[in-house]
Amino acid sequence: MDDGYYSSDYESELCVKEDIVHFGATFNPIFFSVVVVLSLLGNILVLMILAKYENLRSLTNAFILNLAVSDLIFTAGLPFWAYYYVYGWNLGEPACKMVSFFFYVGFYSSGILLIMMTAHRYIAVVRPLSQLLSPTGFSSALASSFIWTLSALAATPALVFTKVLNQTHCDYEDDKWRLIGIYQQNILFSVTLLVFCFCYSQILWRLLRTPVRRRRHKTLKLIFTLVVVFFAGWAPYNGVIFVMSLSFGPAATADSAALSNLCQTHSKPLDYAFYITRLIAFAHCCLNPLFYVFVGVKYQNHLKRMLKHWDLGRDRFRSRSSRSSRHTVTSLTSGEEFSV
Template sequence: METTTPIYDEYYEDERCNTTSIIDFGNIVTPLFYSIVTILGLIGNILALVILVKYENLKSITNTLILNLAISDLVFTASLPIWAHYHLYGWTLGESLCKIIHFIFYLGFYSCSIILILMTVYRYIAVIAPLSNIVSTTGFYSIIVSVIVWVMSILAASPAYIFSKTEESGYCGYMKQNWNLYWEYMQNGVFMLSSLVFVFCYSHILYRLLRPSPQRRNKTLKLIFILVVVFFVGWAPYNITIFWQTTHFWPDQAKVVLADICETEKKLHFAFYISRFFAFSHCCLNPVFYVFVTVKFKTHLKKILQRWCNKKSVQKRQSRLTIVSLTSGEDLNM
């Protein structure tokens, strides 16, 4: 197996510092982790999409946003096997796919952020001003919301497609250090904006819910709150780590002795792998909370599983009857 440098941190590597053991750890654990997340993410999000399309009212803005979140997670999940291949063999899949895979990564992150911001703001309005016209909007407005989510996400992620390049050495990323720093700070900025919106809205929602008058739709609020917490817990360590990595390029860092730089770099490499595991796992965790938090999702999932089991049992019975018929010389069509 060829040893490659880790994704997104190639430009942090200092040839004077020996981080081979940590990189080997990442190259072994990361493909295995991505494989597990891919399987769980595909199953969970496909089931979520089936349930939403088959049983739920998609004219509801909340259901529409959950549908878009499942699509976002599904797109992000589908890219993980390619990242696993990159870890194992370096980039061997051509420049076009390199551009697409970077685009998909940022499309998944930005769309997830935008969707959760809209879900939080919408629920904030529903609790603070339940008689507002925004709360009662359905139908065509759900389509508009979906278009806004994906247009904004595509525009935000499109530079990643334009500026990603490949090298014969097996590298897929940005050729200039400034672009690497730009994308790190851009991602940090979007995460900070999302966090501020979450803190502001949920602090006000919590204050309102603690008042004597009970609020309706607390289960929906609980689901959205959990999704936001999963997003924050997953992406916060990753964003802190990549921000801390960029400080190596600040002017004062030139005064730090090499031994300190190497020790810090080793810790950052390890933190990068672990925090990325948390960040990338969000795409398979969201469907789990759809089921555990909402009774309707749990009920619909049971219906799907029962129908699937019944269909399998009918097929088995028909298969056994066919075998009996063939061995006894009878014709079932008669």
């Protein structure tokens, strides 16, 4: 796992970072706990709505389903992170590898899904007669297989080269693989940004020239919002980890005064920025379901139907319970209950 403050100067007398460690141990567990609860509730609800009311042969619905699964996979690692920042990593190396792997699978699958969702919407608007829009179950299964295979391959270095360091830190074993992990994230983010800019510039140009159906506008609005949320959450984090990567490698020779000044003016502020931007980025796994509800009118209607169905089911259960209680007779002599 990528930890900003676990650098070579962590234990140096010239750059004591106990305040940063305390900051992480205080805010990370609280924040991650809230994110986990919201993500589980929201994404499981999205899966229930899709399974109950939507056609999963549709590529758009298949993408949204996979995005919810991706968020849940990402969420599965957050309780371990919360534990990590309070007690250090004492859960063993296999757990270290798996939690790191889940983080990267969740990150890469989210980025790949948003690329494919944006490209699919571009084709639907600009090339509406394309065979790629065929709503077959095979297309959805093929796209899903591609997404998860590519995400797992991209996350494999974390599974292989992550180790427990100094009995308390879970991280890559050397700077080379740490840099590869950072630059892979930066590359995916950059590719997603390029696809987003190209596709939506073409889509907006097409919408200005020709009228389209209202339903297509709603789908476009939903996917556009999801992509914007992704960038707002992950752009600051990717910028910070890229700047941090520039400091990896052999430390430059300098006197104690210069090193102490560098710690106060560069290293510590960067570590705080890393913590804050990562908290924002990690919250993305619980935000997507909120936008399904507040932006996607179709999902609002599905949610209302589901809640109404639950209310009716609860009323029927109460009615049956009430009738059953009226038919229950208590023996006056033995005190035993029996139903008639």
